[in-house]
Amino acid sequence: ITALTTEIVHYAAERACTVRVTLKREGEAEPMALFGKTYCEGEGEPTWQAMQALWQSDGRVREQLLIPQPLAFQPESNTIWQFALSGKTLLECDDGSESFYELLEKAGAAIAALHRCDLSGLSQLGIADVISRLESAEQLIATVCPQHRQTLNSLVGRLIMAAKQIGERPLATLHGDLHLKNFFVTDDRIVQVGLIDLDNLHCGDPWQDVGSFAAAIHCQGLIEGKTFDHREQIVRRFADAYRSNARYEFSDAALNWHT
Numbered sequence: 508i509t510a511l512t513t514e515i516v517h518y519a520a521e522r523a524c525t526v527r528v529t530l531k532r533e534g535e536a537e538p539m540a541l542f543g544k545t546y547c548e549g550e551g552e553p554t555w556q557a558m559q560a561l562w563q564s565d566g567r568v569r570e571q572l573l574i575p576q577p578l579a580f581q582p583e584s585n586t587i588w589q590f591a592l593s594g595k596t597l598l599e600c601d602d603g604s605e606s607f608y609e610l611l612e613k614a615g616a617a618i619a620a621l622h623r624c625d626l627s628g629l630s631q632l633g634i635a636d637v638i639s640r641l642e643s644a645e646q647l648i649a650t651v652c653p654q655h656r657q658t659l660n661s662l663v664g665r666l667i668m669a670a671k672q673i674g675e676r677p678l679a680t681l682h683g684d685l686h687l688k689n690f691f692v693t694d695d696r697i698v699q700v701g702l703i704d705l706d707n708l709h710c711g712d713p714w715q716d717v718g719s720f721a722a723a724i725h726c727q728g729l730i731e732g733k734t735f736d737h738r739e740q741i742v743r744r745f746a747d748a749y750r751s752n753a754r755y756e757f758s759d760a761a762l763n764w765h766t
């Protein structure tokens with residue numbers, strides 16, 4: 508190694524710190540970019556095992572799924588190293604262009620490919636777990652914003668009642684943190700949409716992922732002052748692409764509930 512620079516790109520207090528390392532090696536013209544993520548105690552090794560299994564999965568080997576290549580795990584510092592993909596996130600693309608919607612379709616297909624991967628040893632998140640998280644969120648928000656307690660209580664109560672009506676699907680391998688920033692658009696000759704930030708892989712209802720993505724899109728729209736119809740068009744384009752590539756029956760009720 509003849510030159511090396513490091514940059515902190517993300518820090519979550521008491522959970523994880525991510526650095527980007529750019530290095531030049533003797534005899535090589537182009538620099539190499541790596542990401543290293545250091546985790547809190549107990550979180551690094553399970554993530555490493557899941558990332559390795561995903562890298563070796565049929566979907567990734569057959570190039571139906573693009574993810575960064577995991578390189579090494581350093582147990583003494585709880586650090587995972589991986590190659591960096593070359594390109595930009597879907598968040599950085601113009602969401603008013605037709606090319607953005609074409610990329611959305613590729614993103615929906617990528618999630619369907621992930622859901623088809625059969626990985627062992629992942630933790631499971633069922634409807635009961637989702638409801639438990641929902642109730643915890645209700646308590647937290649009501650404590651911070653007591654003026655909304657009654658509205659929250661009504662909403663959570665209706666969601667719990669509706670949980671019995673959304674049906675069940677076979678468990679799928681879920682990303683667990685879907686939003687535009689975690690879809691990566693490559694700048695290769697053939698443009699691909701890959702997945703990054705694979706810390707939250709788990710098993711659950713496939714509509715958890717799609718609903719999480721829909722919620723993130725609408726939340727971003729509220730913050731940016733975008734119209735509901737504009738954001739719903741993004742959600743529908745993504746969901747339709749997912750549905751055409753998924754092995755699970757489409758359920759509007761399940762999608763709406765998880766959103």
